[in-house]
């Protein structure tokens with residue numbers, strides 16, 4: 374009987390947590406009228422709010438612990454944790470969470486099983502260091518077209534599985550530190566200026582294939598670039614200079630950078646004809662002004 378009540382309680386909690394505040398209030402009222410719904414799990418409504426806001430997750434779990442939860446119910450709760458909020462608001466499919474175009478103003482709480490997270494066309498303004506904390510399986514984050522202007526520097530750095538990060542169409546001025554096994558970085562259409570990219574930001578990314586930084590205000594090519602890189606898109610920036618060692622090694626004429634076959638520098642105030650020796654190791658000459 375107790376088990377049944379507890380499960381019923383969790384189910385109600387799941388629905389309640391996923392709904393806007395008024396439903397929480399309604400559930401509370403219902404609860405006073407109906408003793409069969411045993412929501413008295415030591416979780417008060419403020420905890421539910423906090424949980425929904427993704428701020429105080431441990432607090433909720435602590436409450437359950439105080440109530441004397443067995444490991445079985447703890448496991449049940451972690452399943453419930455997933456259905457709470459995020460998967461009712463967004464679409465969850467195996468490890469993928471799709472939250473496109475939902476007017477979100479913050480990253481919703483994500484399950485530790487999340488591998489792909491999409492929140493395109495929302496109103497997220499800031500990425501905090503706890504938004505993606507402990508998501509050890511997260512491989513792809515796509516935050517295209519939000520209003521992101523600030524990203525905490527350690528917001529993504531601790532994600533060991535992260536490979537693809539898409540931050541297109543935001544107002545980002547400073548690219549945060551990124552973990553080493555990135556394959557794709559797209560920060561096009563932002564406000565990255567001369568100090569927007571950290572020194573040697575891409576140097577230790579041995580798997581990086583695609584680096585897209587078009588339509589910013591970048592005034593230099595972010596060297597050194599890893600040998601793995603295939604595509605470098607820097608069109609519509611403010612790059613004026615190229616050096617002979619930007620892509621190649623002037624001291625080793627046998628050095629060939631086979632992978633880098635797609636360099637875009639059009640839309641920059643640079644004259645590629647000035648540095649003819651800079652492309653000798655490349656399979657193809659960069660696209661850009663040659664006069």
Ligand SMILES: *[C@@H]1O[C@H](CO)[C@@H](O)[C@H](O)[C@H]1NC(C)=O
Nearest residue numbers: 643644645646647648663664
């Ligand atoms: C571009 O560089 C070439 C080679 O140095 C030079 O002949 C040409 O005049 C330059 N064009 C412009 C617009 O500066």
